[in-house]
Amino acid sequence: MKTCRLLVSCLLASLLSGCFASAGGAGAAPDDGRLRVALAFAPSQNLSPYGQDGYILSRLGVAEGLTRLAADGTAAPALAESWRADDAGRGWVFTVREARFQDGSPVTAAAVVAALTRAAQAKPVPTALGGVQLTAAAVDTRQVRVTTGTPDPVLPLRLSSPALAVFSPKAYERPGAVDLVGTATGPFALTAITGTTAATLDRFDGYWGGRARAAGVDAKFVTDGTARANALRTGQADIVDTLPVAGLASLDERLVQLKATPRNTVLYLNTRSGVFADPGARAAAREAIDTAVLAKNVYEGYAEPGRGIFGPALTWAAGKRVPPEGRAKAVRPAAAAVTIATHGSRPELPEVAQVLQQQLEKAGFTVKLTVLDPARLDSDALAGKFDAVVNSRNVLLETGDPVSVLASDFTCAGGYNLAGICDRRIDDAVAAARPVADPGRRQDAVMAAEAAVLATDAVVPLVHLKVAAGIGPSVQGAVPDPYERAMVGPGTHR
Numbered sequence: 001m002k003t004c005r006l007l008v009s010c011l012l013a014s015l016l017s018g019c020f021a022s023a024g025g026a027g028a029a030p031d032d033g034r035l036r037v038a039l040a041f042a043p044s045q046n047l048s049p050y051g052q053d054g055y056i057l058s059r060l061g062v063a064e065g066l067t068r069l070a071a072d073g074t075a076a077p078a079l080a081e082s083w084r085a086d087d088a089g090r091g092w093v094f095t096v097r098e099a100r101f102q103d104g105s106p107v108t109a110a111a112v113v114a115a116l117t118r119a120a121q122a123k124p125v126p127t128a129l130g131g132v133q134l135t136a137a138a139v140d141t142r143q144v145r146v147t148t149g150t151p152d153p154v155l156p157l158r159l160s161s162p163a164l165a166v167f168s169p170k171a172y173e174r175p176g177a178v179d180l181v182g183t184a185t186g187p188f189a190l191t192a193i194t195g196t197t198a199a200t201l202d203r204f205d206g207y208w209g210g211r212a213r214a215a216g217v218d219a220k221f222v223t224d225g226t227a228r229a230n231a232l233r234t235g236q237a238d239i240v241d242t243l244p245v246a247g248l249a250s251l252d253e254r255l256v257q258l259k260a261t262p263r264n265t266v267l268y269l270n271t272r273s274g275v276f277a278d279p280g281a282r283a284a285a286r287e288a289i290d291t292a293v294l295a296k297n298v299y300e301g302y303a304e305p306g307r308g309i310f311g312p313a314l315t316w317a318a319g320k321r322v323p324p325e326g327r328a329k330a331v332r333p334a335a336a337a338v339t340i341a342t343h344g345s346r347p348e349l350p351e352v353a354q355v356l357q358q359q360l361e362k363a364g365f366t367v368k369l370t371v372l373d374p375a376r377l378d379s380d381a382l383a384g385k386f387d388a389v390v391n392s393r394n395v396l397l398e399t400g401d402p403v404s405v406l407a408s409d410f411t412c413a414g415g416y417n418l419a420g421i422c423d424r425r426i427d428d429a430v431a432a433a434r435p436v437a438d439p440g441r442r443q444d445a446v447m448a449a450e451a452a453v454l455a456t457d458a459v460v461p462l463v464h465l466k467v468a469a470g471i472g473p474s475v476q477g478a479v480p481d482p483y484e485r486a487m488v489g490p491g492t493h494r
Contacts, residue, residue: 033215035475035488038228040242041345042196042221044375049178050122054162055397059241059487060201060217063165063184066094066112066144067156069400069483073314075156079107079166079185080144083156091147092155093139099208101168102182102189109138115166116146118178127398128161130408130415153437154401161398162485187212187490197221213477213493225347232470238494239478239487240470244347245302248468261467261482262313263394264306265294265352267340267460272420274387275338275365280331282457285388287330288363289356295463298351302468306461309450310395310402313464313482320447324455337366338387343374346392352462353390381418389418392465394484402446403433410453419458426452 037060045051049063057063066080080094099107116136119126133149148155158164171183182189187209188201201217220237222228225244231237232255248256269276269285276282291305310317340356342349350371357367372380381389395405407430408414412422429452433445453459469480469487477491 033494035214035217035492035494036236036238037217037219037488038222038231038237038240039219040221040223040225040228041374042223043193044196044373046177047180047193049165049167049180050119050126050163051124054126054165055485056199057165057180057184057186057190058162058485059481060190060199060219061186061188061212061486061488061490061492062180062190062201063162063167064186065159065161065164065166066096067160069157069160069396069485073396073400073483075154075160075400078160079112080159086145087147090149090151091145094144094146094156094159096142096144097208099185100206101170101185102204102206103168103170104206105168105170107166107185109141109144111169112136112144112166113138114169114172116144116164118172119164124415126161126163127408127415128158128163128404130404131411131413132158151435153435153442154399154403157401158399158404160400160485163398188214188217188488207490210490212490214488217488223345229470232472235472237470238472238475239492241487242346243468243470245298245300245468246347248300248302251470254473255470257469257471257478257480258302258466259469259480259482260313261394261465261484262311262396263392263465263467263484264309264311265303265349265390265392265462265465266306267356267462268381268389268391268418269458269460270384270387270389270420271422271456271458272384275333275336276387276458278331279328279457281333281336283328283330284332284363285360285365286457286460288359288365289460289462290359291462293359294352294355298348298355299463299465303463303465306463308461309406309453309459310446311461311464314396314402316443317447320443322447322451324451326455327457333364335364335366337368339368339370340388340390341370341372341377341381341386342390343377344371345374349390349392356390378416378418382416384420390462391418396483397485400483403430403442403449406430406433406446406449406453410449410459421453421456421458423452423456426456 043053045053047053064078067075068078070076081097083094086093113136120134168183171179187207189204192200199219203212229247232240295303295305342353408416429449436442471478474494479486
């Protein structure tokens with residue numbers, strides 16, 4: 001078995017060597033000042049900025065919005081140099097900095113309004129705008145008023161979402177699509193996209209934040225984790241996304257950067273139909289799962305056992321966590337047959353599903369596993385086609401706001417409700433948290449809502465993860481980001 005794995009690893013490394021081949025020969029970094037990046041997830045929506053593909057544009061330094069998510073989880077200036085609350089919290093006025101789009105046109109208030117209006121009208125609605133009635137209007141040439149249907153105290157944070165990036169008017173000339181080539185504002189301009197395999201970016205010399213150090217970026221979408229690790233090991237890639245934990249021990253530790261992240265591995269139980277529509281069966285499943293085994297054996301110590309929806313990356317969460325109340329009594333299943341689905345783009349997930357299969361079968365369930373691609377998994381899970389889903393979720397990915405992820409993932413109207421939960425206690429708790437502006441009180445409200453979610457046993461937090469990024473020895477200024485929105489910036493270079 002080890003021989004077969006070695007042969008596969010060598011083959012993958014050879015294939016990747018061809019992908020990043022240069023005049024310097026196999027394994028040699030090119031001397032053209034360009035960065036070679038291996039990303040774990042390929043575009044699944046034709047690089048639409050309004051879904052998950054928007055994070056590719058953000059991480060590669062192509063697109064940006066009015067604000068960005070700072071390291072401390074607060075909103076920081078991006079295309080907006082400042083902002084202030086207006087109209088009793090229902091509106092915020094943003095002052096747009098002097099900047100240019102990559103096509104040479106100026107960034108104006110009118111251009112920002114057009115971009116935000118297009119995002120608000122997108123179908124499906126971007127997750128960052130779930131339940132939010134957002135409108136934008138120009139105050140003058142450099143000021144934009146953004147309003148919401150109800151007061152939104154975290155609107156500046158919400159506008160940091162990559163789904164709300166600003167593109168030039170040229171990008172929206174074609175109905176139903178956004179032309180991304182040379183129409184954004186970031187330090188690197190997208191010049192070519194090769195299906196789901198590669199993207200080419202060149203430096204944008206007119207970037208408002210200063211000329212980038214690297215001449216460009218050559219990005220490859222490499223979904224196989226072993227191939228990504230081999231690309232780093234053999235010098236075929238300068239920056240590698242999402243290294244699999246199984247390969248970390250074999251890598252030079254100087255090439256690996258680890259950060260705590262708000263990403264969790266989670267088991268979602270289908271509350272709408274099947275075995276887990278019964279709260280007692282959900283309680284039995286939760287009691288059967290040993291999360292410490294997953295953290296130690298599957299993640300090899302690079303994760304912590306699940307404590308809740310919000311893990312140790314949110315340093316305030318542990319001290320404010322509220323015990324769930326009103327959980328159903330576990331009902332031992334009589335050989336109940338269930339299907340657990342997951343995807344393999346994160347190589348640990350199928351192994352997690354296998355361990356869960358063993359633990360649940362020991363508790364009396366009969367378990368079948370299925371592994372799909374991520375896009376198919378999401379669509380089928382949202383349609384209620386599985387009894388359970390094992391998935392990976394960064395709870396601050398879309399907005400940086402815990403209330404927003406609670407609303408999208410666990411309320412009746414939530415757009416990413418994989419468990420199909422519809423519980424009035426949860427909806428009420430989330431609704432109570434939405435308007436709270438004081439940070440401490442908002443955190444208290446978040447944890448009360450978390451307790452309401454966990455009380456249903458529809459969601460079992462399995463582990464809290466650390467993100468492992470690979471950085472080549474000659475790379476400086478890389479941006480490993482626990483929020484998974486940034487990777488290369490103006491200062492990233494070899």
